[in-house]
Each structure stands twice: as structure tokens, then as C-alpha cells.
Amino acid sequence: MTAWPKSIWGWAAGVFQASDTVQAMVVRQPDLSSRLTFLLGAQECLAMDRFAVTGGRPLQGSVEAASAKNSVLPILAACILTEEPCTIDAVPQLEDVATMLRLLQSMGIRVSSTGRTVTVEASGKPASEAPYDIVRKMRAGYYVLGPLLGRCGRAKVSLPGGCAIGARPVDLHLKGARALGAAIDIEHGYIDARATGMRGATMVLEGTNGPSVGATINTMMAAVLTQGETVIQGAAAEPEVADVAGFLCSMGAVVEGASTPLVRIHGVKKLHGTSYRPVPDRIEVGTLAVAAALTRGQVEITGCRPDHLAAPIEVLRHAGAEVETGPDRLMVKAKDRPRPFNITTAPYPGFPTDLQAQFMTLASLAEGTSTIEENIFEARFMHAMELDRMGARVAVKGSVAVVTGVKRLSAAQVMASDLRASAALVLAGLACEGTTEILRIYHLDRGYEKLEEKLATLGARVERVRK
Ligand code: EPU
Numbered sequence: 001m002t003a004w005p006k007s008i009w010g011w012a013a014g015v016f017q018a019s020d021t022v023q024a025m026v027v028r029q030p031d032l033s034s035r036l037t038f039l040l041g042a043q044e045c046l047a048m049d050r051f052a053v054t055g056g057r058p059l060q061g062s063v064e065a066a067s068a069k070n071s072v073l074p075i076l077a078a079c080i081l082t083e084e085p086c087t088i089d090a091v092p093q094l095e096d097v098a099t100m101l102r103l104l105q106s107m108g109i110r111v112s113s114t115g116r117t118v119t120v121e122a123s124g125k126p127a128s129e130a131p132y133d134i135v136r137k138m139r140a141g142y143y144v145l146g147p148l149l150g151r152c153g154r155a156k157v158s159l160p161g162g163c164a165i166g167a168r169p170v171d172l173h174l175k176g177a178r179a180l181g182a183a184i185d186i187e188h189g190y191i192d193a194r195a196t197g198m199r200g201a202t203m204v205l206e207g208t209n210g211p212s213v214g215a216t217i218n219t220m221m222a223a224v225l226t227q228g229e230t231v232i233q234g235a236a237a238e239p240e241v242a243d244v245a246g247f248l249c250s251m252g253a254v255v256e257g258a259s260t261p262l263v264r265i266h267g268v269k270k271l272h273g274t275s276y277r278p279v280p281d282r283i284e285v286g287t288l289a290v291a292a293a294l295t296r297g298q299v300e301i302t303g304c305r306p307d308h309l310a311a312p313i314e315v316l317r318h319a320g321a322e323v324e325t326g327p328d329r330l331m332v333k334a335k336d337r338p339r340p341f342n343i344t345t346a347p348y349p350g351f352p353t354d355l356q357a358q359f360m361t362l363a364s365l366a367e368g369t370s371t372i373e374e375n376i377f378e379a380r381f382m383h384a385m386e387l388d389r390m391g392a393r394v395a396v397k398g399s400v401a402v403v404t405g406v407k408r409l410s411a412a413q414v415m416a417s418d419l420r421a422s423a424a425l426v427l428a429g430l431a432c433e434g435t436t437e438i439l440r441i442y443h444l445d446r447g448y449e450k451l452e453e454k455l456a457t458l459g460a461r462v463e464r465v466r467k
Helices: 008-013 022-025 030-046 069-081 096-106 139-152 169-179 211-223 241-250 280-295 308-316 355-362 383-390 419-431 440-449 452-455
Strands: 050-054 060-066 086-088 108-114 117-120 154-158 182-187 191-196 202-204 229-233 254-256 262-266 298-302 322-325 328-333 342-344 370-372 393-398 400-404 411-413 436-441 459-465
Touching: 022 050, 050 419, 060 452, 069 086, 069 096, 069 117, 069 139, 069 211, 086 328, 096 108, 096 139, 096 298, 117 459, 139 154, 139 169, 139 191, 139 211, 154 342, 154 436, 169 182, 169 191, 169 202, 182 202, 202 400, 211 229, 211 241, 241 254, 280 308, 280 328, 280 355, 308 328, 308 355, 355 370, 355 383, 355 393, 355 419, 383 393, 383 411, 383 419, 419 436, 419 440, 419 452, 419 459, 436 440, 452 459
Parallel strands: 060 298, 202 229, 342 370, 411 436
Antiparallel strands: 050 436, 050 459, 086 117, 108 117, 154 191, 182 191, 229 262, 254 262, 298 328, 322 328, 370 400, 393 400
16 A cells, blocks of 8 residues: 655645545545545546535425336346346436446447336357446446356456445455356456356355345356356345346246345356346435435335335334335334434344435434444445534544434535435435535436435425536
8 A cells, every 4th residue: 555645645635625525535545546536536526416405394295216226237237147138127217327238338238228128138249348447437347247257257357446435345256256166367457257167166255244245146146157056155135136136037047045144056057038127226215214204204105115124114213203114115204303323234134334324314313312333334434524514413433423413404515425425415405404515416326316306206405406
């Protein structure tokens, strides 16, 4: 790791007029080149769309959940596993989805879409390289590794690098591929993997922070066309893992136990085309549920899976919200200031790290002190500083944030550091009087489909200010 001399950093921060949040994010980057790239990226973002959120209104009404981004991305990559066309319905219009489709196209794969229905046809031999230019925009680009290895026996995928929420290593993805017999070199910033005679194997894919969603899915995708039986112990049990397994099975794969810590895959020779609709996005649903509770409104979310949200629903109820659930609908209603609560993020079915930031906004307005412990990603509290700028009282020490609730937040200009942090700031804006301006909302567009329109149907005033 190259140390960045203080004098240079001070100079760069001044020249680029970097805010405290950007400075804090820059110093987390592992080396000088990553720091400069991040800083320049942050400057580009200042010239991007922003949100003006005028809050203080209870949200009312009904909205439909989108499909889960974290299912759709690996499912699109999994289409590489067959030469026949695969049709995916209800694909959300997200920046990350557009990036994944661009990545597939850059590999010579045919992609067409009608509305939210996307067809991917990987006939012929896809190119085996996923370039840095695309993967740096979206970590999920590494999901082409497993399918390329399984189908073509070769994959050259750019290492994605760290991001604002932590280091995000890929050692478990590589462990899975190596266990199947792939030879892997890391060279010039790329994972260069060759499958010479891969065979099913038994492996443990759990790291120090628990199971890995990405490594479980990537290994499953590599194993479905690999001869023999593969057993993944310590597998992630998130609903998106089960959803990708469901998609693979609809192509003729044999995958058992997805959604448990032990996944068993029986390799088959060939997969066929399919049509599939991914599961609803539990994180979008959770975000909208917090919006209802925070603004003391009443919101119904249809087309969702409340059973995927047991832990967050329990916290919402503890915080004083009324939550009604049906098999595919959720209704959240709140009248009073939230009660304080304690959460600890954990792998599914524990409280999801992807809702931690949004619940921090809820805790900011609670009548008392809440604690939030983040156990999945080491740097996922960047939103705390921005919430503080809006009058919240958050003290972060290591992996724990102590949030002392205040009566009201105040509108400010704030900067989003990552996808879920952006959502937390939108929620804060909805809960306070005045207009909050949120910069760098390209993060939101990566993972929430037209959030401003969805919130507007519930009576919120969220304006996209185009640059
Ligand atoms: N980890 C390793 N080695 C690896 C992979 C992961 O040590 O090779 C560690 C991570 O650093 C982390 C923990 O394992 O501490 C869990 O990471 P995981 O691999 O499960 O995360 P991911 O697959 O990279 C997905 C979602 C994230 C979500 C996490 C956890 C996608 C595209 N991303 O990431 O979603 O937070 O699972 O549920 O599916 C988001 O949507 O905002 C988002 C960040």
C-alpha cells in the first residue's frame, strides 16, 4: 500500500474542493492510483443529476415492488450458460442492469428488450473477457466468471477493486473456482481462469464475515455444467441465491438446497433456454416501508414477499409501526415518532446490511437511543456523516453506531456515498421540512428503479434536477 503524503492529499482535496465525505471515502482507497481515480470520479459526479426532496408530508398510497437487482444481475450473467435464448420478465430499468447488458454485448452476446422483458442469446462462443472499463462501474460484473468457466472453460475478468462500503475481496469466488479445478492467475488487474478438466468438488465457502452471496452464486453457476457432484458448505442463504438456483433449474440444471447453508449441484451436460421472472426486491420494499414509517404515513406495497423481510418487519413493529402482511403485500402505517431499536446486521435471515443505512435514518428520529451494529462490510457507515449534517446525532465507533434520536432533522445539501446511503438520505429528506439536495444520485439509479416516480405516486415531492 502506497502512503499518500499529507501535503499532496491536502493539495488535492483543496484543488478538487472535496467534501468531508469524499475525503473520508478517498482515504479508504488502497493506493494512490485508486485514490486519484476515486477523487476524479467524485468530481464527475458533481456534474450529474441530483435530487431535490421537499419533505414533511406523510406518504399515502400503494406501489408495486420491482424485481430484485441482486437476482437479476447474476441471472442475466447465467444466460451465458446456454446457446438458446433466455427471456427474463420484469427486469427493472436500472443503471446496473444496463451495465450488465453492455458487458454481455461486449462479449458478442445478443441482447434485446421489449419494455421490461429482456432476451439474452449466447449462441456461438462468447468472448471470454470482461474488461475493467465495465467491471469498475459495477462489481457484479464478476458474475460472468462462473458461467464463462462452465460454458467456455476460460474467463478473463477484471478484478473489481474496493468500493465505498469496504474492501470487498473476491478470494471466496476464486476458492470456489479453484476447488472445481480451474487454474487461476491474477495478472495485470485481471482474474485469468482456465478450466482444464473441471470436476465437481466439496468446498467451504465461508469467510471471516460469514457466507458470501456472490461466491455462492458464482460457484453454483460454474458447477452446473461441471461433471460430477459439487457440494458448497457455508453457502449464503439469501433469497437471491435461491432465485438464481431457481433460474438455473428452469434451464435444466440440478441444484438442491439453495436457501440453506448446504447447496448440492449435480452437473449436467447441457442447459436449455427458459423464461423466468425474478423475485421482488426485498431491499426496495424495506426502503419504502421505512419511508412510510418515517413520514407517519400509510403505504401498501404490492407484488412483494414479506416472508423475505421477517427481520426488518420485526424492527419496524418494535419501532412502533403497524405492519400488516399478506403472501404478496405489505402495509405499513405509523402515527407517532419511532421508538428506539437495536439492530445487528447478519447474513439472511438476519437483518440485511442493505437496509442498515435506511434504518439509521429511522433511528435518527426515534424517541431515545438506538444502536446499529454493522457486521458484513467494514466501512458501511459513510451515510452517518451526511445524516449528522442534517442534524442527526450518530456516534460511530468501529462497527457500532449509537444513534441518539432527535425531534427533527433539517434540510441540507448532502452527498451520497453508495447506493443504500443514497436511499437513507432520500428518506431523511422526506422526513424533514424544507428541501434537501442530494448530490451523486447516480448511485440510486444503479439500484432503485425511478425512485422519484415511485415516491411521487405516494405524494412525496422529489424532483430530479438534471445537469
Ligand atoms: N467476502 C470475502 N471474500 C469474498 C467475497 C466476500 O471475504 O470472496 C466478504 C465480504 O467482504 C463481506 C462478506 O464476505 O464482508 C459478504 O459479502 P458477499 O460476498 O455476500 O457480498 P456480495 O456478493 O459482494 C451482495 C450484494 C450486496 C449485499 C451483499 C450482502 C449483489 C450484486 N450485491 O454482495 O448488495 O450487500 O451481497 O448481502 O448481489 C447492494 O445492493 O447495495 C449491495 C451492496
